[in-house]
Amino acid sequence: MSKTAALSVDVLVLGAGPSGLSAAWDILKDRRHSVHVVEASERVGGRTFNHTLPSGILIERGGTWAGPTQTALLALAKDLGVAIKSGKPEGKTFYGFGGRWNKVEFPSEIAPIEAQRDFERAMATFEALCRTVPTNAPWTAPAAKTLDAMSVGDWIRANTHLDESRAWLTGCIRKLQGGDPDKVSLLWMLHFIQSASFEDLLDTAEDYRFVGGAQSISLNIANRLGDRLWLNAPATRIDQTARDWIAIETPRGSSGGAPNDRGDDAGLVARHRFRAGVTSRSSTPNHRVGHHELDQVSRDL
Ligand SMILES: Cc1cc2nc3c(=O)[nH]c(=O)nc-3n(C[C@H](O)[C@H](O)[C@H](O)COP(=O)(O)OP(=O)(O)OC[C@H]3O[C@@H](n4cnc5c(N)ncnc54)[C@H](O)[C@@H]3O)c2cc1C
Numbered sequence: 001m002s003k004t005a006a007l008s009v010d011v012l013v014l015g016a017g018p019s020g021l022s023a024a025w026d027i028l029k030d031r032r033h034s035v036h037v038v039e040a041s042e043r044v045g046g047r048t049f050n051h052t053l054p055s056g057i058l059i060e061r062g063g064t065w066a067g068p069t070q071t072a073l074l075a076l077a078k079d080l081g082v083a084i085k086s087g088k089p090e091g092k093t094f095y096g097f098g099g100r101w102n103k104v105e106f107p108s109e110i111a112p113i114e115a116q117r118d119f120e121r122a123m124a125t126f127e128a129l130c131r132t133v134p135t136n137a138p139w140t141a142p143a144a145k146t147l148d149a150m151s152v153g154d155w156i157r158a159n160t161h162l163d164e165s166r167a168w169l170t171g172c173i174r175k176l177q178g179g180d181p182d183k184v185s186l187l188w189m190l191h192f193i194q195s196a197s198f199e200d201l202l203d204t205a206e207d208y209r210f211v212g213g214a215q216s217i218s219l220n221i222a223n224r225l226g227d228r229l230w231l232n233a234p235a236t237r238i239d240q241t242a243r244d245w246i247a248i249e250t251p252r253g254s255s256g257g258a259p260n261d262r263g264d265d266a267g268l269v270a271r272h273r274f275r276a277g278v279t280s281r282s283s284t285p286n287h288r289v290g291h292h293e294l295d296q297v298s299r300d301l
Contacts, residue, residue: 005253012248012255013037014235017046018063018214021221022076028224037225038250040234044222050213060213067205069196073217077210080220087209118165125159130194138191152189153182 011027013020016039027035043049048063065087066073077084133141141147152173160166173181177189193201210216222229233250240246247256 007036007253007255009034009036009255011035012246014248015039015046016044016218016222016229016231018048018073018218019046021218021225022072024225024228025076025080025221028228035225035228036255037229038233038235038248038252038255039229039231042231044229044231045215045218048214048218050215058213060215063214064209065206066208066210066214067196067200068207069200069204074208077217080217082217082220083211084208085211087206115162115164115168118160118162119168122156122159122165122169126155126190127198130190130198133187133190133194135191135195138187141187141190144187147187147190148185150186151182152177152184152186153180155186156181 010033011024013024013035014037016037020037020039021044024035024037027033045062049061050058051061052058066077066084068074074084129147132143133147138144153170156166156169156173160169170181173184173189177184177192181189196205230250230252233252235248235250237249238246239248245256247254
């Protein structure tokens with residue numbers, strides 16, 4: 001049986017992907033609070049993942065590029081000393097459907113195939129819908145409730161006419177969010193794209209890359225965290241029912257802390273008990289929707 005430990009910290013971060021680690025890095029730099037990160041898998045980086053091929057070539061699987069609207073990510077890389085370089089991919093892009101490969105020409109200059117026209121029509125409708133969602137208050141969008149009740153997958157099925165364009169658009173969305181369009185709210189997706197801007201998505205989203213690969217941002221923070229980070233430690237239980245204590249359990253040990261320094265604010269913290277549906281590394285959400293379902297492979301780091 002593995003040795004377990006008990007920790008008491010001010011801030012406990014669940015998940016050592018780019019979001020969790022950037023939060024932990026801010027807290028570490030600030031020095032006013034203690035921080036600890038628990039990560040379900042055996043590595044950091046979440047859906048960013050550097051990988052070395054048997055030939056020795058380093059490639060990136062998962063998150064790779066950044067665009068100028070990803071200001072927080074670019075500032076984080078700069079802060080950590082991770083160099084940024086121009087990332088425009090060269091060469092031609094092909095997509096496969098039913099064993100047939102087509103060159104992607106978007107926007108099309110030569111007569112497009114029917115599926116491409118259908119795809120472009122759907123994209124234009126999607127873009128118009130994105131523009132109805134205010135980035136600072138998405139819930140005030142006209143029809144916000146309806147958009148939130150609908151999945152992106154439902155929307156794609158209702159707005160494409162051919163299996164091929166449907167598969168193409170579904171692939172684009174899967175690539176963007178790294179998961180199943182049927183499991184994501186349409187409102188969330190529209191807001192996600194609108195906050196980066198549609199122009200960035202089409203024109204500049206692949207302007208930059210990180211020397212050493214996007215995962216090096218997480219690896220860099222993990223180094224600085226040292227033993228304040230636990231790998232192979234999925235949070236399996238979170239208990240917020242006590243008034244002055246939040247307890248978290250992982251197979252490596254448990255962790256806990258006061259919800260807030262000030263007793264009067266404690267009432268604002270939702271009190272619930274949560275048992276995560278993760279019991280092992282292979283069933284973490286990341287493994288369900290991440291690299292095993294979809295890979296984006298690029299080299300030349
Ligand atoms: C194929 C692909 C291509 C992509 N391309 C790009 C791109 O070019 N540019 C771009 O900006 N973005 C891209 N993305 C998206 C980008 O990778 C994600 O936006 C980013 O990784 C999200 O970071 P995160 O920390 O929020 O989540 P994640 O990276 O998913 O990290 C979450 C972490 O939490 C851990 N975790 C989950 N449950 C628990 C638990 N109960 N206890 C402990 N730990 C837990 C997971 O193991 C994981 O490490 C791509 C994604 C994929 C899949």
